[in-house]
Amino acid sequence: MCKISIIMPVYNKEKYIKKAIESILNQTFKDWEMLIIDDGSTDDSLAVCRIFEDPRIHVISTENSGVSHARNIGVDKAQGEYLTFVDGDDYLAADYLENLYIEPYDMIIGGLTKVDKAGKVLASVVPELEKEHRMEKIAPCFYKEQLTTGIYGFVAGKMVKRSIVTQYQIRFDENIRLAEDYDFFLKIYAKIESIYFTKATGYYYIQETENSAIVLDDSKIDFFTQIEIQRKTRQFLEDKKCFHKENEAMYLERMTGYVYTIFLNQKQVRYRDIRTTAKRLKQLVPVVSTKCSGVQKIFMGLYKRNCYMLMYLYLKMKKAMSRHGG
Incomplete structure (x- = not known):
């Protein structure tokens, strides 16, 4: 058994994958x-992956089923x-694994560096x-x-004991x-x-590459699923007895934005x-914030009072205005 398993999903990353793999070989x-x-x-992503003959690298090909x-x-x-x-479209500093492999902790979280396609540093998150x-x-x-x-959500900059993942499936x-x-x-x-x-930031996260979720527009996002994830976050915080007033206010603001969208x-x-x-x-988000501005505040007030007809008329008017460039 080795110390670290690096898991890399790849879908149409032939422009980036060689650099990603080489950065791991250089650890x-x-x-x-x-x-x-x-x-x-x-x-040609798969062909590029198969160029590398290091026995530590295992290439698995599967039908397209998602990341x-x-x-x-x-x-x-x-x-x-x-x-x-x-x-497969990111890369690592040479000391990335060395800085994250810290025994005997169940989980280690580091930072990351956001870069553009040319490698220019845009920001660091620590x-x-x-x-x-x-x-x-x-x-x-x-x-x-x-x-x-x-x-806390990025796959980047994290290392977790495999026994935790396997024990709780x-x-x-x-x-x-x-x-x-x-x-x-x-x-x-939760476990x-x-x-x-x-504070290490040796994971280089390239912004807005092809097939990246970050470039999804709102119409392609399942906001009902995003609501469920926020509800899980709330449950996690409640279990830790940390869903205080500030968290509740932020939670309501986020959920209100999802509902409106x-x-x-x-x-x-x-x-x-x-x-x-x-x-x-209403089953998922029974309470919303009205601390928003303008027409969103009016609409959320209608939602809060179950004024379905007025909500319908508002959306009908907004759709008509958008068609006419209003």
């Missing part, structure tokens, strides 16, 4: 295996003491905490930091297209007692559809 920490799962690429399915294959086949994930902290210390600031930086939800990584790690946070934090994205503005959507949402 100062050598006791690793890499599981590359080609998710039915239609370009979560590919990562789950990697999790199932991994043999390392720890798991870490690297995407955890607010440093060294080991128990969940009782982490949970009170968890939600604000996640909403501000996303650091934690896997990526293959039905989630966006924030599937955050959903995965939420399951882990561990502490996390070790490091769901209505705006209705392809057909029909009264019965608006009413059905509103009733479904």
Whole structure:
């Protein structure tokens, strides 16, 4: 058994994958295996992956089933003491694994560096905490930091003991297209007692590459699923007795934004559809914030009072105005 299993899903990344693999081969920490799962690429990604003959690299080809399915294959086949994930269009500093492999902790979280396609540094994201902290210390600031930086949701900059993942049968939800990584790690946070934090930022996260979820527009996002993930976050915080007033206010603001966006994205503005959507949402988001501005505040007031007809008329008018450039 090796120390670290690196899991890399690949789909149409031939422009980037060679650099990603080479950055792993150049690691100062050598006791690793890499599981590359080609998710039915239609370009030459698979051929590029097979160029490398290092015995630590294992290339698996599968039919296109999505990034979560590919990562789950990697999790199932991994043999390392720890798991870490690297995407096929990103790359690592030479000391990345060395800085993250910190025994005997169940989980280690570091930072990352955002770069453009030319390698220019755009920003760095680092955890607010440093060294080991128990969940009782982490949970009170968890939600604000996640909403501000996303650091608890990225697959980047994390290492977790494989025994935790296998013991609790934690896997990526293959039905989630966006924030599937955050959903995965939420399951882990609920099962561990502490996390070790490091300020290392040796994961280079390339912004807005092809096939990246970050470039999805609102019309292609399943906001009902995003609502469910936020509800899981709330449950996690409540279990840790940390869903205080500030967290509740941020939670309501986020959920309110999702509710409003769901209505705006209705392809057909029909009264019965608006009413059905509103009733479904009321089961998931019974309370919304009215601390928003302008027309959104008016609309959420209508939602709060179950004024379905007025909601319908508002959306009908907004759709007509958008068609005429208003």
